[in-house]
Amino acid sequence: MRPRSVAVIGASGDPGKTSGRPVSYLLKHQFPGQIFPVNPKLSQVGSLPCYPDVASLPEVPDVGIVLLGADRAHLAVRELALRGAGAAIVLASGYTETGERGAQRQAELLHAAGKMRLLGPNTIGLVNLTEHIVLSATGALEMDSFPVGSIGLISQSGGILGSLLSRAADRGIGLSKLISTSNEADLELADFVEYLADDPATHVIALYVEAVRNPGRFRAAVSKATQAGKPVVAFKIGRSEAGARAAVSHTGAMAGSDRAYDAFFAQLGVIRAQTFSDLLDIPAALATRRVLRGRHVAILTSTGGAGTLVSDSLGMLGFDTPAPDKPTAAALRALQTGDHARLDRNPIDVTLAGLQPDLLRSAIRALLASESYDALVIIVGSSSLAMPSLMADAIRDCLPSSDKPVIAYLSPHAPQVGALLTRSGVPSYVAAESCAAALNGMLQAEQHRRARRLPAPALVPVELGVLPVGALDEAQARQLFERFGLRFPPSVEVSSPAQACKSAQEMGGQVALKILSNTILHKSDVGGVAINLEPRHLPEAMAAMAVAVSAAAGDTPRRFLVQKMVRGGVELLLGIRRDPLGMVMLLGFGGVTAELFGDSTIRLLPEHGALSLVEAHAMMRELKGWPLLNGFRSRPLADQQALAEAIVAFSRMASQLGDRLIEAEINPLFVLPLGQGVIAADAVAVLSDPQQSQAPGADIDGSGGESLAISSQVRQDG
Numbered sequence: 001m002r003p004r005s006v007a008v009i010g011a012s013g014d015p016g017k018t019s020g021r022p023v024s025y026l027l028k029h030q031f032p033g034q035i036f037p038v039n040p041k042l043s044q045v046g047s048l049p050c051y052p053d054v055a056s057l058p059e060v061p062d063v064g065i066v067l068l069g070a071d072r073a074h075l076a077v078r079e080l081a082l083r084g085a086g087a088a089i090v091l092a093s094g095y096t097e098t099g100e101r102g103a104q105r106q107a108e109l110l111h112a113a114g115k116m117r118l119l120g121p122n123t124i125g126l127v128n129l130t131e132h133i134v135l136s137a138t139g140a141l142e143m144d145s146f147p148v149g150s151i152g153l154i155s156q157s158g159g160i161l162g163s164l165l166s167r168a169a170d171r172g173i174g175l176s177k178l179i180s181t182s183n184e185a186d187l188e189l190a191d192f193v194e195y196l197a198d199d200p201a202t203h204v205i206a207l208y209v210e211a212v213r214n215p216g217r218f219r220a221a222v223s224k225a226t227q228a229g230k231p232v233v234a235f236k237i238g239r240s241e242a243g244a245r246a247a248v249s250h251t252g253a254m255a256g257s258d259r260a261y262d263a264f265f266a267q268l269g270v271i272r273a274q275t276f277s278d279l280l281d282i283p284a285a286l287a288t289r290r291v292l293r294g295r296h297v298a299i300l301t302s303t304g305g306a307g308t309l310v311s312d313s314l315g316m317l318g319f320d321t322p323a324p325d326k327p328t329a330a331a332l333r334a335l336q337t338g339d340h341a342r343l344d345r346n347p348i349d350v351t352l353a354g355l356q357p358d359l360l361r362s363a364i365r366a367l368l369a370s371e372s373y374d375a376l377v378i379i380v381g382s383s384s385l386a387m388p389s390l391m392a393d394a395i396r397d398c399l400p401s402s403d404k405p406v407i408a409y410l411s412p413h414a415p416q417v418g419a420l421l422t423r424s425g426v427p428s429y430v431a432a433e434s435c436a437a438a439l440n441g442m443l444q445a446e447q448h449r450r451a452r453r454l455p456a457p458a459l460v461p462v463e464l465g466v467l468p469v470g471a472l473d474e475a476q477a478r479q480l481f482e483r484f485g486l487r488f489p490p491s492v493e494v495s496s497p498a499q500a501c502k503s504a505q506e507m508g509g510q511v512a513l514k515i516l517s518n519t520i521l522h523k524s525d526v527g528g529v530a531i532n533l534e535p536r537h538l539p540e541a542m543a544a545m546a547v548a549v550s551a552a553a554g555d556t557p558r559r560f561l562v563q564k565m566v567r568g569g570v571e572l573l574l575g576i577r578r579d580p581l582g583m584v585m586l587l588g589f590g591g592v593t594a595e596l597f598g599d600s601t602i603r604l605l606p607e608h609g610a611l612s613l614v615e616a617h618a619m620m621r622e623l624k625g626w627p628l629l630n631g632f633r634s635r636p637l638a639d640q641q642a643l644a645e646a647i648v649a650f651s652r653m654a655s656q657l658g659d660r661l662i663e664a665e666i667n668p669l670f671v672l673p674l675g676q677g678v679i680a681a682d683a684v685a686v687l688s689d690p691q692q693s694q695a696p697g698a699d700i701d702g703s704g705g706e707s708l709a710i711s712s713q714v715r716q717d718g
Helices: 018-028 073-083 100-113 158-171 189-198 215-227 250-254 257-268 278-286 304-316 326-333 357-369 388-401 415-423 432-450 474-482 497-507 535-553 613-622 640-660 712-717
Strands: 005-009 034-038 063-066 087-090 117-119 125-128 133-136 148-155 175-180 204-209 232-236 297-301 375-380 406-410 470-472 491-494 511-515 529-533 560-564 570-579 582-589 600-604 661-671 678-680 684-687
Touching: 005 018, 005 073, 018 034, 018 133, 063 073, 073 087, 073 100, 100 117, 125 158, 148 158, 148 189, 158 175, 158 204, 158 278, 158 415, 175 189, 189 204, 189 215, 204 278, 215 232, 215 257, 232 257, 232 278, 257 582, 257 600, 278 432, 297 304, 297 357, 304 375, 304 406, 304 432, 326 357, 357 375, 357 388, 375 415, 375 432, 388 406, 388 415, 406 415, 406 432, 470 474, 474 491, 474 640, 474 661, 474 684, 491 497, 497 511, 497 535, 497 560, 511 535, 529 535, 535 560, 570 640, 582 613, 582 640, 600 613, 613 640, 640 661, 640 678
Parallel strands: 005 034, 005 063, 063 087, 087 117, 148 175, 148 204, 204 232, 297 375, 375 406
Antiparallel strands: 125 133, 125 175, 470 684, 491 560, 511 529, 511 560, 570 582, 570 661, 582 600, 661 678, 661 684
């Protein structure tokens, strides 16, 4: 990041070529150290002597930029490593992004580097604007100068780095460091988040994320950044679920990878940018280091239409734009005479403010001093086109009087005015939605800073014995869940109509009949569930069920479960699945329509430990159907404490099983009226082999059983 000398391997004498850009840009942007072009075919590159190979360099370079193709890049990397260079930046593509052969090339590249650090391959390099160090070939560096600021940017895409650099420069947004990690053969996202956490020139960290390859290291790096008071903003691509894997449970379908990233970022306090433009809009606001303590926003305007646009966008994100209180309204009225000013409502229309800087200063100071407002949005109208510096100076003069956020909305198309305002410490936006997103990001940052981090509850291990492998049938899954305190209705495993009738008569009342299968987990989808049955109807129901399941799934059931019917209560779904980011817990409204309505919320479990009761209660309140649990329209209050305890118990199970648990689900989970608890009416679980083999497993109770591999039939029927 701060080399004193740079070797450029494969440098061209033509600055118009990609291979000629790094040397050209190092010179153009006044790199303060030594530059060593390396090319056996050239004796000179511009005014610099050119060397035939790395071994011929007059000193060991701190870093080498490798411009050779994928078939030869590893040779240059090996030369740099043997010479003792600190790091290499490999721009070539043709590695893991191209398939198996590319993956072999990347492994070869990493081996050639040895202990030397490696950025890339397939990277565009890095730019340290703070210290005029440009180790990159991006065409964005053709610009003569860039505003230097306090936003550090890390991108897993090379092209995006240049895009953001040029966009930021055009808008007057100052950046400190930009790094393209790309394939991340060695150095990755977490390495540079960690670096920027220590960088005194960086106050905000922005990330363009394709995938977090090492969640544990990323957690630690983000924690370091937030402890240093540096908010992290991330734009994660791949938000659609088109590429999501087939799931054996409703949970898998409802808690796809993008939702897992939502939970992951929320847990870490990472502010998620919802659009690509947010990746600059939010950090630009955060870089002012102003504090947004609430949701009340004043809008100062001289053009009514633009003020309404901003007010509407703020309202969509939960902000309030109240009218001025009496003291504030009085202070504003004293500034302007006549009936053309509308000072008793918000947006606050001070008609002549754009033409009279003193009036603008006084209005801004009055609004910043007001106890009614937490932030101020200033609408910049067309009058600013004639006198942009007057307006920018007037706004800037007021900033020291308060630490409340002040941002600007540009009503006319005036990029030069926007850049001037941003450089003056007032982030400016050309879309009303961007104003709302920026303030929302600032509010999230402050809420995360204030949040009290609850330690994960201590786990008391449960004795499990030897567990099966693969998909468990409902009886096996139930035995597992019961060990962690989950409650089920009376149930009996049967294999004949006589056994079924006898069991149902002993239970009393109506029963449910289900197939027991390790390969068909969505039983109702293939006719494998019948409810509200009288004991005398069970023989007929068993025969019909066997025919239906055989026709739908090609598998005739031999084992059944007779279960006492559960009456009343609210049907929920409680599920957990393993995700590359960790274990994802889902709570939602359940039954056969769970995926149809999709009313659910998720959490990522702590690395070590379970969810707390506080988090469990928070999950309930996030559901759209929460009123149904809370006495909606004279319904009985649901047993919320029992539900919270069930959520915590399920998370304890997931935490103890760790990597052994692939998926688990209860659907439906009946939440009964207050004091009656919760009852699980179904159970699904899929376990992996701890030895990654298909050795025989055992029943939950240790009495023996067959290995249960996840078959293709499970995925087909799931």
